[in-house]
Amino acid sequence: MEHKIRVLVAKPGLDGHDRGAKVIARALRDAGMEVIYTGIQQTPEMIVEAALQEDVDVIGLSILSGAHMTLLPRVMQLLREQGMDDVLVVAGGIISDDDARVLKMQYGIAEVYGPGASTLEIARFIQERCATKA
């Protein structure tokens, strides 16, 4: 049987809006993926623990709180500690180009999407990256 792409969608940080995260969760489901949705106010520890238990291929993080430069590197560090470097991490939210560059070059975030990004494009990116990995 084929392997379904499993994606953890989480919303780290303290703000309580998860509309964006839900939109992306639905879009990835509609693209045929199995999306584990964990909800709002997730700490990096909770995110990595859930990703480990769910054995996901991808983590999608939606951040609007502005704390992306602390939360995202922490997630990447915890993933490395668990030997989960092969998990693809994408982030969405209000993130400046400069920050996005640092997150990608220095911390290994695969892609950073702004608020207007096309969900179809995100799904396609994940599918392509997972296909080359397998």
Added chain:
Amino acid sequence: MRQRPDRVELADAVLNGSRRALARALTLVETGGPPARALLGAVFPHTGRAHIVGLTGAPGVGKSTLATALALHWRRAGRTVGIVAVDPTSPFSGGAILGDRIRMQALSGDPGVFIRSMANRGRLGGIARATGDAVLLLDAAGFDVVLVETVGAGQDEVEIAAAAHTTIVIEIPGAGDDVQTIKAGILEIADLLVVNKADREGADVTVRQLRAMLNLSDLSGAGWTPPVLAAVAASGEGIEAIAAAAAHHLEYLRVSGRFADDTRKRAEYELRVALQETALERAQSDRAGWKTLVAQIASRAIDPYAAAEHLLNTPGNVAM
């Protein structure tokens, strides 16, 4: 069979308590096929220790919340808990949103708990094809209790009764007003009935109605009368009584000899599923031969039963 050695390695890591290995193993049994079967073969001798508890009931009745409250209770009592939470696969895209973890945040950070979300991948009956295999893995990994939350589509979720020792059916206040909403089948699989959201009006009425329905049916003559318990899963009220009733039920199964009966029944069910899967997989392994037979049936050159006989009699298709 080339894959065998590393499957055994993975099995060893699962048995030694590696959570990463367990997560990988769960993915493998979901994918299925020969590597999954080799893995299950290696862990199978180490299974049969966990108390398997099923949670079923319509969407929104509080299955995930109750699973969390029960798990917290068992953790306080020093017992470890594995959870498999099943949600439906979208028939349109084949994808799924698995959202049960949202209600299970209180369990995060506890190494005595392992939660796995699972899509039913189109399987009817409330659980996925691989749910039983996932339970075996959690059992082998040493979890004392394995909780299975069903899809809760409100249809006949009878499969959980075959997969679990103790099946808890959850209703909410008002459910008894319309007797039609409570299907006889769901009462038949219940070892325990919980009226959740008892903080809402009418819980006592629903409890009484459910008890009356149980008395009317001939289920009470079977040696175990399912208790009907009120609970507020969201606050933890009534959880201790549910855990006690579940323990009592397991005790009843053991003392009455039904545990052995059920174990045999489960073994038969597992054998039937395994045989169907294995036979089908082997029969289809010769794709060209399979297609030829299908074409012959379509053109009425051969009937399906004769074709099946032919496949089963082909050496290597069914022989282990």
